[in-house]
Amino acid sequence: MRVPERVSTTFWRAVTAWLLLYWQFSTPGRGPELPFWPHPCMRKASERPTATVHEVARVAGVSAATVSRLLNGTAKVSDDKRQAIEQAIERLNYKPNVLAQNLKTGSSRTVGILTQSLASGYFADAMAGVDDALQGTGYAPLIVSGHWHADEEAERIELLIARRVDGLVILSGNLEDAQILALSEQVPIVVFGRDLQGPRTYGFSLDNYRGACDAVEHLVAHGHRDIAFIAGPSDHRDALARLAGYRDTLAKHGIKAQRKLVLQGDFSESGGLRAVERLLASNQRFTAIFAANDLTAYGARLALFRRGITVPDEVSVVGFDDLHSSMYTTPPLTTVRQPLFDVGQRLGRAILRMIRQQPLELEVPEPSLVVRESVRAI
Amino acid sequence: MRVPERVSTTFWRAVTAWLLLYWQFSTPGRGPELPFWPHPCMRKASERPTATVHEVARVAGVSAATVSRLLNGTAKVSDDKRQAIEQAIERLNYKPNVLAQNLKTGSSRTVGILTQSLASGYFADAMAGVDDALQGTGYAPLIVSGHWHADEEAERIELLIARRVDGLVILSGNLEDAQILALSEQVPIVVFGRDLQGPRTYGFSLDNYRGACDAVEHLVAHGHRDIAFIAGPSDHRDALARLAGYRDTLAKHGIKAQRKLVLQGDFSESGGLRAVERLLASNQRFTAIFAANDLTAYGARLALFRRGITVPDEVSVVGFDDLHSSMYTTPPLTTVRQPLFDVGQRLGRAILRMIRQQPLELEVPEPSLVVRESVRAI
DNA sequence: TTGAAAGCGGTACCAG
DNA sequence: CTGGTACCGCTTTCAA
Numbered sequence: 174m175r176v177p178e179r180v181s182t183t184f185w186r187a188v189t190a191w192l193l194l195y196w197q198f199s200t201p202g203r204g205p206e207l208p209f210w211p212h213p214c215m216r217k218a219s220e221r222p223t224a225t226v227h228e229v230a231r232v233a234g235v236s237a238a239t240v241s242r243l244l245n246g247t248a249k250v251s252d253d254k255r256q257a258i259e260q261a262i263e264r265l266n267y268k269p270n271v272l273a274q275n276l277k278t279g280s281s282r283t284v285g286i287l288t289q290s291l292a293s294g295y296f297a298d299a300m301a302g303v304d305d306a307l308q309g310t311g312y313a314p315l316i317v318s319g320h321w322h323a324d325e326e327a328e329r330i331e332l333l334i335a336r337r338v339d340g341l342v343i344l345s346g347n348l349e350d351a352q353i354l355a356l357s358e359q360v361p362i363v364v365f366g367r368d369l370q371g372p373r374t375y376g377f378s379l380d381n382y383r384g385a386c387d388a389v390e391h392l393v394a395h396g397h398r399d400i401a402f403i404a405g406p407s408d409h410r411d412a413l414a415r416l417a418g419y420r421d422t423l424a425k426h427g428i429k430a431q432r433k434l435v436l437q438g439d440f441s442e443s444g445g446l447r448a449v450e451r452l453l454a455s456n457q458r459f460t461a462i463f464a465a466n467d468l469t470a471y472g473a474r475l476a477l478f479r480r481g482i483t484v485p486d487e488v489s490v491v492g493f494d495d496l497h498s499s500m501y502t503t504p505p506l507t508t509v510r511q512p513l514f515d516v517g518q519r520l521g522r523a524i525l526r527m528i529r530q531q532p533l534e535l536e537v538p539e540p541s542l543v544v545r546e547s548v549r550a551i
Numbered sequence: 552m553r554v555p556e557r558v559s560t561t562f563w564r565a566v567t568a569w570l571l572l573y574w575q576f577s578t579p580g581r582g583p584e585l586p587f588w589p590h591p592c593m594r595k596a597s598e599r600p601t602a603t604v605h606e607v608a609r610v611a612g613v614s615a616a617t618v619s620r621l622l623n624g625t626a627k628v629s630d631d632k633r634q635a636i637e638q639a640i641e642r643l644n645y646k647p648n649v650l651a652q653n654l655k656t657g658s659s660r661t662v663g664i665l666t667q668s669l670a671s672g673y674f675a676d677a678m679a680g681v682d683d684a685l686q687g688t689g690y691a692p693l694i695v696s697g698h699w700h701a702d703e704e705a706e707r708i709e710l711l712i713a714r715r716v717d718g719l720v721i722l723s724g725n726l727e728d729a730q731i732l733a734l735s736e737q738v739p740i741v742v743f744g745r746d747l748q749g750p751r752t753y754g755f756s757l758d759n760y761r762g763a764c765d766a767v768e769h770l771v772a773h774g775h776r777d778i779a780f781i782a783g784p785s786d787h788r789d790a791l792a793r794l795a796g797y798r799d800t801l802a803k804h805g806i807k808a809q810r811k812l813v814l815q816g817d818f819s820e821s822g823g824l825r826a827v828e829r830l831l832a833s834n835q836r837f838t839a840i841f842a843a844n845d846l847t848a849y850g851a852r853l854a855l856f857r858r859g860i861t862v863p864d865e866v867s868v869v870g871f872d873d874l875h876s877s878m879y880t881t882p883p884l885t886t887v888r889q890p891l892f893d894v895g896q897r898l899g900r901a902i903l904r905m906i907r908q909q910p911l912e913l914e915v916p917e918p919s920l921v922v923r924e925s926v927r928a929i
Numbered sequence: 930t931t932g933a934a935a936g937c938g939g940t941a942c943c944a945g
Numbered sequence: 946c947t948g949g950t951a952c953c954g955c956t957t958t959c960a961a
Contacts, residue, residue, distance in 0.1 A: 225938055236948045241940055248947060272659060275650045276953050290680040290876070292892075294672060301669040313714065316694050322589050334651050336691065364599065404860040442879040478881040492906060497670070498876050501820040501849040502857040514670075551940035603954055614932045619956055629930065652955035654937050 183381040194511045216487075224265035231262035234450045236525040244269065249323050275337070285333030285360075286316045286381040287326060292495045295513065299344055299365065302517020307372055310368035310525060334359055335422070340524040343376075347408075363520050367410065375523060379516070381411045381493075384509040384540035385418025388463055388491045391542055392508070393426050395550040397461040397489060400428075403438040403473060405465035412440070415493060433457045445472025454479060460551055461489040467496045467508055474502065474547075485549035495543055505545035512538045554611060556912035595743035602643035611639035623649065632693045653715070662718040662902050663711030664694045665704060672874045673844075673891065677722055677743065680895020681902075688903060690717070701725040712737055718902040721754075725786070741898050745788065753901060755915045757894070759789045759871075762887040762918035763796025766841055766869045769920055770819070771804050773928040775839040775867060778806075781816040781826045790818070793843050793871060805807075811835045823850025831858060839867040839929055845874045845886055852880065852925075863927035873921055891918045919920040 230237040235254050242248045243258050250258070261267070275281045286303055288296040304314055315338055317327030326346050333341060338360060343353065345366035353362060354371050354419060369376030394398050402419045405412025416435070423430050430531035432472040433455050437464035445464055451475070452459065470492030477488055484490050490497060492508035499506040515538050526533055608615040613632050619625045621636050622678045628636070639645070651766035666674040675825040682692055693716055697704030705725050711719060716738060721731065723744035731740060735752040747754030770778050780797045783790025794813070800925055801808050811833050822844055830837065831854070841849035848870030855866055862868050864883060869878060870886035893916050904911055 226940095227938080237939080238941080238949075241948060245940080247941080251946065254947085268713055272652075272653045272955090273655075274940080276648075276654045276937085276955090277939045277941090279650075279651060279796050279953075291682055292672065292675040294670065294675075297672075298674055303698075304669055313693060315691060317691070318679075332691065335646055361909040400680070442876075447881075471876065475879050475881055475883070479693070486587065486940050496818075498849065500956085501824075503853055503881055505853070566949080604956095605954080616932060616934095616957080617930085623956080625957085627930065632931085635934090648954050652956080653952085654939090655955045655957085657937075729931085 189397060190281070190327045220327065223270070224267040226267075229258065229261045229265055229267050230232070233257040245457045279337070280339050281337045282312050283315050284337065284342060284521075284528070285314050285330070285338035285343045286314050286344065287330060287333070287335075287346065288316060288318050288344045289321045289346055291316070291318050294498070295494055296344055296469075297495075298513035299517035299520070301370055302514040302519075303342055303521040304517075305514070306518045306521025310527065312528075313424070314342075319346050321347060323349075327352065329358060338386045340528045342520050344520075345411075349507065355488060361524065363523045363527065365516055365520055366514070373527065375533060375535070377462075378411070378539065379511055379540050381414035381540070382418045382421075384493060384542075385415040385463075386491065387420045387540075389419050389422035389540045390507050391544070392461045392463065392491060392548065393428070395489065395548055397551060398433075399429050399434065399457075399461055400461045401434040401436065401452055401459045402438045403455075403462065403469050404442045405438060406471070407437070409440070412465055413505060419463060431457065434459060438465055438472075440466050440468060440473035442468045442475070444475075446476045447472075449473045449476035459488070461491070461548070463491045463493075465493055467492040467494040467499050467506065470499075470506055470508070471502065485547050488551075489548040500545070502547075504547050506544045507547045508543060509540050510543045511540050514535055517546035558701045561914055569596055576628035577612045584860075585636045601648070602645045603610065603648070604645075607636065607639045608644050610643060617652040618715050657715070658717050659715045660690050661693050661714065661716045662690050662720060662899075662906070663708070664692050664722065664723045665708060665711070665724065666696050669694070669696050671874070673872060674722055676875075677895035677898070680892040680897075681720055681899040682895075683892070684896045684903065685898025690903065690906075692720075697724055698772040699725060699729075705789055708734060712767070718906045720898050720902055722898075723789075739902065741905065742902045743894055749906065752915070753905070753911060754787070755913065756888055757916065757918050758917070759792035760796045760799075762794040762871060762889070762920075763841075764800045765918075765920045766821055766871065766887050767797050767800035770839045770841065770867060770869060770926065771800070771806070774869065774925055775838045775929060776806050777809075777812065777835075778839045778929055779812040779814065779830055779835075779841065780836045781814045781823055781842045781847050783816060783818045783847070787814070789817070790843055790926035797841060809835065812837060815852075817842055818844050818846060820846045820850035820853070821848035823852075824854045825850075827851045827854035837866070839869070839926070841869045841871075845872040845877050845884065848877075848886070848925075849880065850883055850900060854882075867926040867929075869926060878923070880925075882925050885923045885925045886921060887918050889918050 188357040189396055208285060226237045226240045230240045234257060239250060239254060240258055242249045243255055270511055286300060288300060290296055300316060315333060315336065317329040317333060319329055326348050341360050343362060343363045343364040350369055354370065354374060356362060364376035364520050366375045366378050368378055377518055389400065420430055434457060436452055438444035438448045462473050465472050470490055474484055476488055482488055494507050495508045495510035499508050519535065522531055523535060556759055574770060603617040604618045608618050612635060617628060617632060620635055621628045621633055640919050662685065666678055668674055676794050678694065685692055692712060693714065695707040695711060697707055719738050719740045721740060721742040727745055731742060731747060732749050732752060735749055739751040742754035744756050745754045746756055767778065782794050782817060812835060814830055816822035816826045839875055840851050842851050848868055852862055852868055855862055873886045873888035877886050897913065900910055901913060
């Protein structure tokens, strides 16, 4: 007896199906509560492959080209054919295959978003804005995260480009300007967090310097002179701008900058907490704290709380960003508002225009101080 | 003189290019600070279309099929050819066109994630978890948001399916179970927030009831008997489970449930704030508040703060979810932790297994009480 | 092990 | 306005 050289695939399907079945029932700990997993060959019936243009065309008695034309409005189609096609589409429940469209048109109708953290309220707002702008345009966002690490960012962007995104939205990050410009050879890019311009690149940032000035002005106007500053990461341009705003505003009012009042933070709650602990330990006199961002302010506020120092009665606190939750801290935090959702929308609209090769019309929104209850006049 | 019927496209290109140019310089308010926008025909040079398999094949002196085989490891390729191909790939900087691969293989190497809000810390953690699980697998997440609205959810899912996602991760939401099961005909689905099982569906939720019981037990163990509860939306199953846990635990300890101590909230800070204002206005005695989620607890805490009621000295507060920020509220919030990142990872791994037709191995994580400083013994 | 060739599902050009 | 047809870039038989 000879074994046939090429055993039919049907045979093997059956074999693996039975193996799978056997495995499921024999594996210890795989009780009935786990879902039964059918082998694909047992599921074929439920897979209803969607119709194609050709089938629609055949049913409607026209050519595939005509169906395509109707669907895309590329050309006029006579009324009777339109009706026939529409009926056929209805009957076959036809849905165009985006994958095929993509291949043909060379565009994936997708814009990549590079964020730094999926779990950050700061970026989430901006992403929501981009998403909002993309809504109803046929473009979908493909979101990846670079975790504030240049290498990772570059790698993720490669991924996006491999997937042929039509445009790229970069939210901050540590990439070099030159890298971004280089990337823009391959895909139009808008970037938030730096001012950048190129043939297929447009970047803008909010005026962090100005925001910081406003915050410190506010404090000074309320009689504060001994104002501590908890800085952000020293390699972060926004953090640096905020520090500069703090310094310059102090100088403008003839207040001598005291080195001990500037603490290093890292844009996180724990950084703020530790900074204030150091500040307290230094015995330096201060009546107010300006935190480089809201998270830092939260941490600072907790450190004060632990020492029984009340806000704003004993110490005033100002933050930066205006995260949602800053409205509900105790007391509600006075902070510099960054309109991130708005920023996101603008980014989304901008990348869409770039993709469509329309000229940009952009005005950059401004940060603004939102006064709540964490500052007291002294 | 006759005008040619079909004017060359080159001609029109030139015309539109000049129009665009003219427009840019003539539009008032379009100063030099706006980026100059070149017409596509002026950019062709910078667009470096990536090489194709065929070109690689030609350069390497082999067939396209062989290149494909090498790339996918589908079959053995002789050493000399491999070298030639690798060199050609290097030289041409070849990158496979994912779009074409997608069309051919019928899979987009994409999993859709339906979240309810892009800007919510709760969902963000779960999404980060899914993203983490997908990392390095070749699958990318396509994220859409349903905004807690069944219609919108259904619509967004249609979008995902049109884009031929290979799998779907649904984070909570208001879809009917039946709808989800129906959808699973077209694509495997894992869903968080409900217990669901089907041939291509797997859903699980955390034990909200149990979590709520733990929270109330904790309060009772600290001597509290007049415990207020701020409920979540009454159409939300998690909210209901938490309410049930509250009621049952009270009953278990022989504490009479008082109707006035159960306030309606909506899972938001403002809901919590208003609820406590109503509670205070009702003059009902209470020594503790159990909030249906952390956001609600934040609002409740602010309402107490406004009245000068201290936490935990006068009133204890317990939340649910354990958002990041709960660690830094004043005082840090005692709350029921939902391991959302972990949940996200499991969801991601699960959908991957379903896509690959591997059997599932799932154990559901448990919520756990994390004790911080917002509860005092009385 | 390898090459030729047939599509995957659309779109767009051409001629009529 | 419409149908025929080539092709987008890749994978996968089939046959050698």
